Amino acid sequence: MKIVLITGTSSGIGLATALRLARAGDRVYASMRDLHRAETLRQTATAEQLPVELVELDVDRENSVTGAVRQVLDQEGRLDVLVNNAGIAPFNPIEAASDDEVKRVFETNVFGALRMIRAVLPVMRSQRRGTIVNVSSVAGRLGPSCMGVYSASKFALEAASESLAREVFPHGIRVVIIEPGIIVTPILEKALANLPSEVDSPYSAAIRRTRKIFAQGQENGGHPxxxxxxxxxxxxxxxxxxRYLAGADAAVLVGGRARMSDEEWITMERHATDDEYFTEFATRFPAGLQLP
Ligand SMILES: NC(=O)c1ccc[n+]([C@@H]2O[C@H](COP(=O)([O-])OP(=O)(O)OC[C@H]3O[C@@H](n4cnc5c(N)ncnc54)[C@H](OP(=O)(O)O)[C@@H]3O)[C@@H](O)[C@H]2O)c1
Structure with a gap:
């Protein structure tokens, strides 16, 4: 039985991971920033008598991070696995994203994850073992239009994870990056709600195509x-x-991008019509996504 701390378990991938690991017999400290959002997890854990403990944790706040980790260590005396899952993804063209928006994304997706890592490393080092799982994205491997800020945060998380993996290897600690494709969770609706109107935007084609791809994703994406x-x-x-890809579309997207030059990737946006754009998309990424 492992002692596992997961961030962002109110919905989506975090919720699914808390339930799966608890059902497998791990003792799961399921954290979220607002415990009022714990109803689904609480009800399922109670009904199935799962070893789940709810913890309040906002990764944006240092005190909250250290307090939550202390709570786990006070109760268990050890921590085997950290799953850095909490994340936000407001889609926007780079020109439309304010400094505040960029800082908010990096605060949670990068600073939050690193804050968590710093909080658990002393105990993992003294144990001489532990696993840190960082939930990135295929957007940590390629930069799609209208996802530049989110993508930059996931590239940053991947770079830090790679360096960290080397640093902690001699201490018996392992670092894992998870790269999901499109997964049906509340993040998709929140991401699309942040997109500006395509009317009168200089980026109207990219905004419209992003909406179309993710509207399909909400119907046909993977299960958390x-x-x-x-x-x-x-x-x-x-x-x-x-690195672990998660979902069939993840493998197709990352594989397809790797076969393209940077210039081929960029000039996909040359197409005047969505039909032409999605025809090239389907050729570059065969069977990757259900396209509009
Ligand atoms: N769904 C996808 O297609 C997809 C694809 C690739 C990668 N991912 C990654 O998967 C992870 C989970 O996302 P999801 O799809 O499961 O979306 P989700 O259902 O929206 O879950 C995101 C979780 O993060 C929490 N969170 C946000 N800011 C936080 C903070 N400051 N402190 C603590 N928790 C915070 C949210 O809490 P609240 O309920 O309080 O907002 C929620 O529990 C994210 O890192 C995301 O980037 C998702």
Whole structure:
């Protein structure tokens, strides 16, 4: 039985991961910034008598982070796994994203994750073991239009994870990056709600195509438990890989991008019509996504 702390378990991938790991017998400290949003998790855990403990934790706040980690250590005396899952994804063209918006994204997706890592490393080092799972995205491997700020935060998380993995390897600690494709969770609606109107925007084509792709994703994207299963597998591996793609579309998107030059990726936006754009998309990323 492992002691696991997960951030952002009020919905989506965090919720699914908390339930999956608890059902497998791990003791799960399921954290969220607003415990009023714990109803689904609380009811399921009670009904199934799962070993889940709810913890209040806002990754944006240092005191909240250190307090939550202290609570786990006071109760258990050890921590085997941290899952850095909390994240936000307001889609926007770069020109339309204010400094405040960029800072908010980096505060949670990058600073929040690093804050959590710093809080758990002393105990993991003294244990001489532990696993840190950072939930990134395929957007941590490629930069789509209207996702530049989010993508930049996930590239940053991936870079920090890679360096960290080297630093802590001699201490017996493993670092794992999870890269989901499109997964049906509340984040998609929140992401699209942030997009500006395409009317009169200099980026109207990119905004419209982003809306179309993610509207399809809301219908046909993967289930959050698919990501939870990958996280469970990575944690269980004696020698985990650094990166795990999650979802069939993730493999197609990352593989397709790797086969393209930077210029081929950029000039996909040359098409005047959405039909032409999505025809090239389907050629570059065969069977990757259900396209409009
Ligand atoms: N869904 C996808 O297609 C997809 C694809 C690739 C990667 N991801 C990544 O997967 C992770 C989980 O996202 P999701 O899709 O499951 O979305 P979600 O359902 O919106 O879950 C995000 C979670 O993060 C929490 N959160 C946000 N800011 C926080 C903060 N400051 N402190 C603590 N918790 C905070 C949210 O809490 P509240 O309920 O309080 O807002 C929520 O519990 C994110 O890192 C996301 O970038 C998702």
């Amino acid at each position: 438990d698919l990501v939870a299963e990958v996280i469970e597998r990575a944690i269980a591996a004696p020698d985990p890989k650094l």
